[in-house]
Amino acid sequence: MTNPIRAALLDLDGTLLDTVEDMLHAGNAMLRQAIDAEPLRFDDAAAMIGKGSRNFVERAFAVSSGQPMDAPVDQDQVEKWFPVFMHHYRVFNGKTARRYPGVAEGLAVMRARGLKLAVVTNKPSELVRPLLERFQLAHFFDAFVGGGDTPQKKPDPQPLRHACALMDVALESAVMIGDSMNDALAGRNAGCKVLLLPYGYNEGHPVESLEADAIVPTLLDAALWIDGYNAAQ
Numbered sequence: 732m733t734n735p736i737r738a739a740l741l742d743l744d745g746t747l748l749d750t751v752e753d754m755l756h757a758g759n760a761m762l763r764q765a766i767d768a769e770p771l772r773f774d775d776a777a778a779m780i781g782k783g784s785r786n787f788v789e790r791a792f793a794v795s796s797g798q799p800m801d802a803p804v805d806q807d808q809v810e811k812w813f814p815v816f817m818h819h820y821r822v823f824n825g826k827t828a829r830r831y832p833g834v835a836e837g838l839a840v841m842r843a844r845g846l847k848l849a850v851v852t853n854k855p856s857e858l859v860r861p862l863l864e865r866f867q868l869a870h871f872f873d874a875f876v877g878g879g880d881t882p883q884k885k886p887d888p889q890p891l892r893h894a895c896a897l898m899d900v901a902l903e904s905a906v907m908i909g910d911s912m913n914d915a916l917a918g919r920n921a922g923c924k925v926l927l928l929p930y931g932y933n934e935g936h937p938v939e940s941l942e943a944d945a946i947v948p949t950l951l952d953a954a955l956w957i958d959g960y961n962a963a964q
């Protein structure tokens with residue numbers, strides 16, 4: 732029985748847009764106010780992105796006090812300063828971000844083939860559409876699922892299920908395209924195909940070490956991989 736791919740679920744940070752500096756600036760503005768700490772470095776911030784903004788704030792406090800990023804931190808402090816981080820994040824959202832090569836081209840090919848497209852990101856939901864509009868990408872998408880739209884975030888499959896329900900597509904007919912273990916695990920757990928891009932943020936777990944149907948260099952290559960897959964069905 733044939734089962735062509737009818738929908739693509741796209742991760743945002745590290746897949747569509749390079750957003751490290753937005754998060755780095757917001758994190759450092761918060762840390763300056765909270766504990767007058769040494770600023771986070773670019774490489775630290777890149778490794779800390781993946782499990783949503785509250786987790787980024789926890790990691791910011793851990794790293795700025797010289798701990799490994801997933802060391803336990805004072806949750807009262809996180810509770811207090813998370814809204815301050817979000818205030819700065821709203822201000823910086825998209826200011827220093829950039830589109831990765833092949834993104835608009837890849838999305839255009841997927842749309843031309845009739846695929847439904849959703850963004851499935853752990854970035855807080857309120858920031859998702861304004862950011863994609865700023866980069867002229869929002870119009871490609873049928874659905875937007877961000878952090879807070881489902882009780883659980885990636886790597887839980889919940890947000891992928893929600894996106895497929897919104898688009899009326901079976902999970903088995905969808906491919907999750909992302910940059911990290913959160914995307915790979917969520918995709919596998921949901922029963923989707925998984926494509927990974929090597930240029931994003933992987934929390935120290937290179938995409939080569941993750942379970943996927945393929946690693947593709949750009950989103951345009953992802954679109955061509957889907958063409959090849961569907962032609963073979």
Ligand SMILES: O=C(O)COP(=O)(O)O
Binds near residue numbers: 745780
């Ligand atoms: O906000 C994050 O931590 C990661 O967002 P992403 O799911 O779009 O990679």
Ligand SMILES: [Mg+2]
Binds near residue numbers: 744909
């Ligand atoms: Mg990502």
